[in-house]
Amino acid sequence: MFSSRTLVLTLGVAFIILDQWVKLIALVALNNHSYVYGNSSAWLDLALSLNPGAFLSLGAGLAPWFKQMVFVVAVGVVCAWAMVWAWRHWQSAPIKASAAWFIAVGGLSNLIDRLFRDGHVVDYLVLNIGTLHTGVFNLADIAIMAGATVLVVDGITRPSKR
Secondary structure (H helix, E strand, C coil): CCCHHHHHHHHHHHHHHHHHHHHHHHHHHCCCCCEEECCCCCCEEEEEEEECCCHHHCCCCCCHHHHHHHHHHHHHHHHHHHHHHHHHCCCCCHHHHHHHHHHHHHHHHHHHHHHHCCCCEEEEEEEEECCEECCCECHHHHHHHHHHHHHHHHHHHCCCCC
């Protein structure tokens, strides 16, 4: 039987493989086309974007050496730290450890993009809710945001130990 840590590690690797596979499909299928799904409100668009920056292309205009430091070195260090922290606290703080793991796995998948796609991340999803349109994002971004949301909600709802 698998230990919970082995299962989490396996799921993390599987998620990264799935995310990279979907990004490859997006690169091929959306190279010359965009697709709209849903009813007349078009709630989901598939549109290819090679993002040179962070969330909503923040930092895209930074000097190349600085982007390399922030988006590759710093992200790599943060992901490694989050994975080690999650691994060590899996039993004592499972909610926070799971959230850190989600953030690290999503960050690592986007880091793989940056390393092998000339500093860019492959984004392909746009949500449309009425007149609200999200920026273009991917599955790894969903994992990062899910982990961050869990950390925020856990921090707000958990009583402090003063």
